Amino acid sequence: MTTPLLEVSEISRTYRMRAGLFGRPTSVHAVDGLSFSIPKGETLGIVGESGSGKSTTGRMVLGLEPPDHGSVRFDGAPIAAPGTATWRAQRARMQMIFQDPLGALDRRLPVAEQIREPLDIHNIGSKAERDARVHELLHAVDLNDGHGRRYPGALSGGQRQRIVLARALATKPDFLVCDEPVSALDVSIQAQVVNLLVDLQARLGLTMLFISHDLRVVRQISSKVAVMYLGRIVEYGDADDLFARPQHPYTQALVSASPAPGRRSTGRIVLSGDPPNPAARPSGCAFHPRCRLATARCKAEVPVLTALDPQRQVACHLVTGAPAQTQDAA
Amino acid sequence: MAPLVSISGLQVAFDGTQVLHGIDLDIAKGEAVGLVGESGSGKSVTWLAALGLLPAKAKVAGSATLDGRELIGADGKVLDQVRGRRIAMIFQDPASALNPVLTIRRQLCESLGLHRGLRGEAARVEALRLLDLVGIPDANRRLSAYPHEFSGGQVQRIMIAMALAGQPDLLIADEPTTALDATIQAQILDLLAAVRREFNMAMVLISHDLGVVAENCDRVCVMYAGRIVERAPATRLFDDPWHPYAQGLIGALPPLDGARRRLQAIPGTVPDPRALPSGCAFAPRCAHVGDGCHARVPPLAPVELDRAVACLRPQRLPVELAAE
Amino acid sequence: MLRFFAIRLCRALLTIALVVTFAFIVLRLSGDPALMIMGPEAPPEVIEAFRKAWGLDHPIWVQYLDYFKAIGQGELGRSMRDGRPAIQLVLERIPATLALTIPAFLVKVLLGIPAGIYAALHRGSAIDRAVMITAVAGFTVPSFVLALLLVLIFAVQLGWLPSGGQESWRHAILPIVTLGFGGAAVLARFTRSAMLEILGQPYIRTASAKGVPWRRVITDHALPNAAIPTVTILGFMVGSLIAGAVVVESVFSWPGVGRLLVVAVANRDLAVVQCILLLVAMTMVTSNLIVDFLYGLLDPRLRSKGAAA
Numbered sequence: 005m006t007t008p009l010l011e012v013s014e015i016s017r018t019y020r021m022r023a024g025l026f027g028r029p030t031s032v033h034a035v036d037g038l039s040f041s042i043p044k045g046e047t048l049g050i051v052g053e054s055g056s057g058k059s060t061t062g063r064m065v066l067g068l069e070p071p072d073h074g075s076v077r078f079d080g081a082p083i084a085a086p087g088t089a090t091w092r093a094q095r096a097r098m099q100m101i102f103q104d105p106l107g108a109l110d111r112r113l114p115v116a117e118q119i120r121e122p123l124d125i126h127n128i129g130s131k132a133e134r135d136a137r138v139h140e141l142l143h144a145v146d147l148n149d150g151h152g153r154r155y156p157g158a159l160s161g162g163q164r165q166r167i168v169l170a171r172a173l174a175t176k177p178d179f180l181v182c183d184e185p186v187s188a189l190d191v192s193i194q195a196q197v198v199n200l201l202v203d204l205q206a207r208l209g210l211t212m213l214f215i216s217h218d219l220r221v222v223r224q225i226s227s228k229v230a231v232m233y234l235g236r237i238v239e240y241g242d243a244d245d246l247f248a249r250p251q252h253p254y255t256q257a258l259v260s261a262s263p264a265p266g267r268r269s270t271g272r273i274v275l276s277g278d279p280p281n282p283a284a285r286p287s288g289c290a291f292h293p294r295c296r297l298a299t300a301r302c303k304a305e306v307p308v309l310t311a312l313d314p315q316r317q318v319a320c321h322l323v324t325g326a327p328a329q330t331q332d333a334a
Numbered sequence: 335m336a337p338l339v340s341i342s343g344l345q346v347a348f349d350g351t352q353v354l355h356g357i358d359l360d361i362a363k364g365e366a367v368g369l370v371g372e373s374g375s376g377k378s379v380t381w382l383a384a385l386g387l388l389p390a391k392a393k394v395a396g397s398a399t400l401d402g403r404e405l406i407g408a409d410g411k412v413l414d415q416v417r418g419r420r421i422a423m424i425f426q427d428p429a430s431a432l433n434p435v436l437t438i439r440r441q442l443c444e445s446l447g448l449h450r451g452l453r454g455e456a457a458r459v460e461a462l463r464l465l466d467l468v469g470i471p472d473a474n475r476r477l478s479a480y481p482h483e484f485s486g487g488q489v490q491r492i493m494i495a496m497a498l499a500g501q502p503d504l505l506i507a508d509e510p511t512t513a514l515d516a517t518i519q520a521q522i523l524d525l526l527a528a529v530r531r532e533f534n535m536a537m538v539l540i541s542h543d544l545g546v547v548a549e550n551c552d553r554v555c556v557m558y559a560g561r562i563v564e565r566a567p568a569t570r571l572f573d574d575p576w577h578p579y580a581q582g583l584i585g586a587l588p589p590l591d592g593a594r595r596r597l598q599a600i601p602g603t604v605p606d607p608r609a610l611p612s613g614c615a616f617a618p619r620c621a622h623v624g625d626g627c628h629a630r631v632p633p634l635a636p637v638e639l640d641r642a643v644a645c646l647r648p649q650r651l652p653v654e655l656a657a658e
Numbered sequence: 659m660l661r662f663f664a665i666r667l668c669r670a671l672l673t674i675a676l677v678v679t680f681a682f683i684v685l686r687l688s689g690d691p692a693l694m695i696m697g698p699e700a701p702p703e704v705i706e707a708f709r710k711a712w713g714l715d716h717p718i719w720v721q722y723l724d725y726f727k728a729i730g731q732g733e734l735g736r737s738m739r740d741g742r743p744a745i746q747l748v749l750e751r752i753p754a755t756l757a758l759t760i761p762a763f764l765v766k767v768l769l770g771i772p773a774g775i776y777a778a779l780h781r782g783s784a785i786d787r788a789v790m791i792t793a794v795a796g797f798t799v800p801s802f803v804l805a806l807l808l809v810l811i812f813a814v815q816l817g818w819l820p821s822g823g824q825e826s827w828r829h830a831i832l833p834i835v836t837l838g839f840g841g842a843a844v845l846a847r848f849t850r851s852a853m854l855e856i857l858g859q860p861y862i863r864t865a866s867a868k869g870v871p872w873r874r875v876i877t878d879h880a881l882p883n884a885a886i887p888t889v890t891i892l893g894f895m896v897g898s899l900i901a902g903a904v905v906v907e908s909v910f911s912w913p914g915v916g917r918l919l920v921v922a923v924a925n926r927d928l929a930v931v932q933c934i935l936l937l938v939a940m941t942m943v944t945s946n947l948i949v950d951f952l953y954g955l956l957d958p959r960l961r962s963k964g965a966a967a
Contacts, residue, residue: 191586263545278485414869422868500869
């Protein structure tokens with residue numbers, strides 16, 4: 005087996021937060037002992053609601069935030085400390101795109117110059133080569149040189165996200181982290197950008213970590229999917245298979261909550277209770293207060309992510325019942 | 335049966351830019367109608383205009399009647415009797431939709447005082463009942479809390495409770511779940527369906543999400559650039575859309591099961607309302623555009639008993655896509 | 659809660675210490691008090707004696723430390739000019755200043771806030787434009803120019819009001835108008851923009867959609883929110899009640915704290931200047947504390963102890 009391009013093992017991240025002006029500081033476990041790996045050329049999708057820790061995970065993977073525990077290895081080497089030469093070299097190979105393209109762009113610069121910027125920073129190629137590369141990148145994201153001369157304000161949301169994508173691709177990265185890249189876009193534009201990402205991934209052999217709350221978009225782009233709940237992975241598996249036969253009660257609720265046109269809702273699982281709050285993580289299985297199947301054991305013991313079959317891992321006492329018990333006893 | 339609300343030829347312009355180009359829409363008592371479209375399609379503006387909630391600089395023409403009574407250009411006093419009492423409205427961003435410096439009790443009791451004449455203890459008891467009804471736990475204690483002390487889903491429940499305070503005949507829900515997480519969205523949609531059944535209330539559900547509208551509405555209107563381009567029963571629209579834009583919207587939605595297919599992206603972007611293309615506004619993005627399309631705006635014409643399409647060349651989808 | 663106020667208090671004391679230090683440095687570097695007060699023709703031994711008497715012969719940092727020690731013991735020093743306690747000199751002048759600044763404050767609030775609200779509610783109307791043009795004029799024209807203009811019109815040309823002095827209430831009118839107008843202009847502009855921002859908020863639309871009559875939307879929903887930013891400006895104005903009239907008092911020969919300050923600076927009368935500055939710093943700091951407290955009162959988001967459940 006080849007080594008994966010990205011290997012994340014047991015990373016955790018805790019924030020100290022003060023509630024209100026006079027409140028006591030509390031610990032917020034944003035990410036708690038997360039492990040996964042992405043083989044070269046594959047896309048891992050991370051699905052989760054707000055508070056699941058999916059964005060924190062993305063930032064830790066890029067080394068923008070150090071994990072409190074655990075390690076992130078990129079192409080066999082640990083992520084270097086931010087600001088060092090090794091880190092810069094690694095960062096040229098790992099790029100990111102976020103939800104808000106306008107916030108990621110400088111409003112006072114023509115967008116072509118912003119695509120060019122990483123080439124200037126990493127000192128790649130001659131002036132003519134850089135110009136040619138910008139032209140090529142604009143075309144790669146289905147835009148032309150005319151778009152390149154415009155300012156971000158004169159482009160539509162979808163076009164801006166393409167510019168951000170072109171800039172991310174400028175240094176020919178191997179690895180791309182996308183955090184909700186299409187969530188702010190209208191449906192028809194969203195489809196354009198999703199298609200573009202799929203095409204580019206196939207053509208450039210990109211490895212991607214794709215973070216989104218939108219199950220449909222994640223499935224469209226990812227080969228593997230991890231479902232996160234309150235800082236942990238609760239289910240992991242093959243994208244198509246996971247959404248077709250979700251095993252974890254939370255995944256089941258997520259899938260059933262995703263409305264489908266052409267079908268009236270019959271037997272939708274509606275979770276009771278409030279959205280998860282990372283500052284007040286329930287004991288045992290963090291999902292148990294909202295789970296309709298929860299037992300006494302779920303309240304007490306944290307379920308471990310366990311392989312159900314070679315394709316699927318689930319962290320639920322009820323799904324992995326018997327073997328988990330013997331494991332815990334051991 | 336006469337419709338509850340009847341909108342006809344409704345037009346809106348901001349600073350000389352026409353954003354709504356004549357909307358015709360009837361809402362019957364107790365029915366759920368969905369309005370789908372992308373940002374700028376005019377789905378919210380339609381109802382803000384009908385209820386007189388647009389800023390003064392907006393020029394509104396046409397007609398919107400409630401039980402035969404004209405609302406457009408009506409006196410403020412008349413509208414205050416309609417808003418909240420006959421037609422209630424809830425909005426997208428729960429975090430900013432409630433007044434941050436007033437308690438939940440003040441805001442709920444305000445509606446109860448205006449529309450039901452309840453004051454003091456009577457209003458408090460009714461406010462508690464409403465909070466209970468929409469599923470706010472520990473309502474008695476939380477009545478004196480401020481909006482920021484609630485989560486987004488809870489605030490939307492409070493908004494619904496406030497809307498129910500006037501016992502309205504029609505609830506306009508403007509993107510009520512867009513800002514919420516998936517599992518919370520399911521809760522809110524469930525709640526809306528339950529209160530609708532209980533009070534036999536009509537609902538207009540405005541959303542960019544086809545799935546949300548399909549699952550919760552009887553009829554759907556698809557809007558594009560300030561016009562309704564297709565009107566159909568919900569199930570039929572999604573099984574068999576006729577307008578190329580409606581087809582495009584459905585094709586653009588990634589499937590959650592079955593084989594993966596390339597998304598059918600609509601090329602280009604929504605036109606700027608200041609520079610609409612001549613003729614059909616969708617023509618420049620349309621795969622089936624023909625000679626006549628640029629010449630005139632196609633009217634919303636009936637194609638079957640209960641559906642209408644504004645297209646000169648309506649297309650039926652090939653079977654395999656339609657079945658999706 | 660206690661911690662919060664302890665921090666605020668420390669910060670306040672630090673602010674005061676900085677103000678005092680700054681004044682000390684500027685005044686001592688720009689001239690010799692002994693020469694200023696005794697006059698350049700005074701015999702050297704007289705000046706030397708004066709220096710000794712006031713401790714001016716010590717190294718400057720010793721003087722500085724002595725001065726801080728004295729303040730710590732509540733001793734604010736004596737005027738080098740007539741030997742009376744500085745604090746007494748200053749306190750004597752305060753009523754005169756307040757006689758101008760308090761009515762002026764009322765003018766600012768009663769004129770500025772309603773004008774701002776009205777302008778916001780009738781945005782783009784002729785009255786809105788008139789209010790805004792007046793407001794811009796009000797805070798771009800320096801107060802001494804306005805004061806001179808008013809004197810020219812109402813005292814010199816029309817002869818309706820006296821041009822200076824403190825003999826009767828009629829003498830106070832022009833100074834109060836001068837002070838009040840500039841402040842009202844600032845408040846009007848500020849209130850207008852605060853109101854406009856609030857009126858664009860979704861909860862205002864929610865209130866209208868609920869069927870709340872427009873008048874009540876304004877009074878019950880918009881004003882309580884618009885009050886929050888306006889309080890900042892009001893706090894600043896309260897803070898300048900004591901020493902906000904330096905220029906106006908000078909122009910109108912009004913014997914208040916402001917004029918005392920001008921005279922004391924000119925004479926390098928260190929104790930008096932320091933005493934006034936201390937007083938100003940203390941009122942500023944106190945009004946800031948009051949503003950913080952009012953914020954908590956007006957905005958429940960700031961006083962909540964627990965986050966959303």
